[in-house]
Amino acid sequence: MASNKPAPEAPSPFATGNFGDSDRTWEEWNPTEESIRPVRGRHRVAKQRGLARSSTVLGVGVIAAVGAGGMATAQSKPPVSISLPDSLAASLPDAKSLPGVGSFLSDDEDKKPVATAPLTSAGITDAEAEQGTTDPGEALRARILQQAEQQQASADAEAKAAEEKAAAEKAAAEAKKQQDKAEAKAAAEKKKAEEAAKKKAEAERLAKLAASYALPTSSYxxxxxxxxxxxxxxxxxxxxxxxxxxxxxxxxxxxxxxxxxxxxxxxxxxxxxxxxxxxxxxxxxxxxxxxxxxxxxxxxxxxxxxxxxxxxxxxxxxxxxxxxxxxxxxxxxxxxxxxxxxx
Missing domain, CATH: 2.70.70.10 (Glucose Permease (Domain IIA))
Structure with missing residues (x-):
């Protein structure tokens, strides 16, 4: 008599943990509250001190500019061919048969790069785009160098202003010294003139008195x-x-x-x-x-x-x-x- 029982189902490899490669048993991962608890707290980064502001910013700007230049150079380099084992290469499908890819390839351009232009224009400002800049890395490098130059120019201007201020203060001090010296000389000359005038006035007074006074006798x-x-x-x-x-x-x-x-x-x-x-x-x-x-x-x-x-x-x-x-x-x-x- 025929049986109505369904045929036994083959065990699922996901249930047994056996994928045919080995006899390893895979345990079910059960995320818990402890494992997914987000990291809390504030992370503080100690500020570096002791460096001049302009020198620090300039150094960081130069380093960033060099890095950005490296990125731009890496984008402009031609693609490098990658060799695969014959056994693996033979089993890979043809790139032209892949959906959405075959239309970009042709027989004459199998060994040519698909595109040499950047894949994105993110980070490029309108002014840079008008100037013909299309490489984000190069644009970033140019902006960093420009900022570094501006900061260096600002530092040079501050140093020049400080030198001019010191020179002005020195000139003012020298002028005050000369003025004090001139005033002291004028005061001394004035005092000398006053003393001379006083002596002259006294002599005139005595002469006037002498005209009204006389010695009591003569030949004495x-x-x-x-x-x-x-x-x-x-x-x-x-x-x-x-x-x-x-x-x-x-x-x-x-x-x-x-x-x-x-x-x-x-x-x-x-x-x-x-x-x-x-x-x-x-x-x-x-x-x-x-x-x-x-x-x-x-x-x-x-x-x-x-x-x-x-x-x-x-x-x-x-x-x-x-x-x-x-x-x-x-x-x-x-x-x-x-x-x-x-x-």
Whole structure:
């Protein structure tokens, strides 16, 4: 009786893992969560430091340009023939019989490359296309070289600007130094001129004073000065200035003023006290005679008496004293010189 059972199916090589090549058993791959878990986390790349920006970019640009040039050169090289074993080559189908390929081949061009132009124009800009550039690698290389040249030009411009700035600062410093030197010289010359003008003005002032002041006598010699110490003076030091001259030599008013007193005064002998307009008193002592009286007005150079040897003296001379309005004695020689007189 015929059986209705279906014939047993041949075991599938994918189920048994036996493909006829060997007796190996293939295990089923079961992807798990662990095996397909995506890698998480941030990957940080340490920045390189210590290199000049322009030099680094230029170096990287040159390397990239050389690489791009290599790519362009590799695309332009002719195809290289590949040899296959005869057993394998005989079993391969004819290239012309392949769908979509046979139409590109002909009997006369079996050994010629299908195309020598690039398979794609990706990466070529419109401007480069207008210039006739059709090779992406060459275009990339040209752009990298252009960027490198621009960066180098920028670095050169910055270096030149820094040099110009340093030169300008140096020139400004030198100019300031010269200006300071000139100002110092001008200040010194100004100070010198001011000092000269001051001396000139003082000389003019003394000359003007000298015209209004006069020496108390003439044909004299200085025998004793103010402050000189000795036992001849009751105070222990000399309080005036002695003009030794012949007896009878005229005694003159040193400046205009009013006679305060005129008479005999002990050790001073005949003495005349003349009060000037500013209150200064001039004492004329040891006179042989007097030509004025108290209250009389006199002018510069008027004769008020004669040189003598009255009072406590050792010879004929004029003893001249100068006293302040308060009565203190001062050096007559310094006072006369302050009025422009040469003693």
């Amino acid at each position: 010699s200085i025998t004793s000065t103010y402050g000189q110490s000795g036992t001849m003076w009751s105070s222990g030091h000399h309080t005036g200035l002695d003009f030794a001259a012949q007896s009878g030599t005229p005694v003159k008013a040193v400046h205009s003023g009013t006679v305060k007193s005129a008479g005999y005064s002990g050790a001073y002998g005949y003495r005349t006290v003349l009060v000037l307009d500013d209150g200064t008193e001039i004492w004329y002592c040891h006179q042989s005679s007097m030509n004025v009286s108290a209250g009389q007005k006199v002018s510069t150079g008027d004769t008020i008496g004669r040189v003598g040897a009255t009072g406590n003296v050792t010879g004929a001379h004029l003893h001249l004293e100068v006293r302040t309005p308060g009565g203190s004695a001062i050096d007559p020689m310094s006072w006369l010189r302050s009025k422009g007189l040469t003693v």
